[in-house]
Amino acid sequence: MIPAENNRLVASRDLARGCAIRMRHRESTLKTVDTRKPLLTAIVAAAFLMPFVGRSQNPFPEGQVRDTVVLVCSQCHPLTRIIEGDLTAAEWEFTLYDMIARGAAVHAEDLDLVRQYLIDNFAIDTR
């Protein structure tokens, strides 16, 4: 016969072990989410592009910095600001610096490429 006190001990030990397992499980779930982050980012970026798929002309054509522009420039306003912007090449140059001053995270090494991409695809005087 096991004394009642022993039973309680066993029960609380099992409870503690159960908690440890649950904690570990939680940790591994969190890790799984972390490793999926780049995938989520890609899905979000793809979702932004979805409305344009199937149009006769993709407003954001292939280019070295296409994904950067789509991601960075959709943080504060819809990308329609860019598509419907009625800007000349010179105005685009100004606007890009204006956006960076407002907080657009364009890396210094991407600056020339982003400026060229915007002018090539959206400037009303060079299109």
Ligand code: HEC
């Ligand atoms: C930190 C927030 C932020 C980010 C990031 C951002 N913008 Fe803007 N953008 C604004 C705000 C605020 C306005 C409205 C300015 C106004 O109406 O005076 C604006 C307006 C614009 C306009 C309209 C300007 C005009 O004169 O018609 C264009 C075009 C534009 N953004 C392009 C871009 C591009 C391209 C990028 C990526 C390089 C970008 N934005 C990233 C905040 C941002």
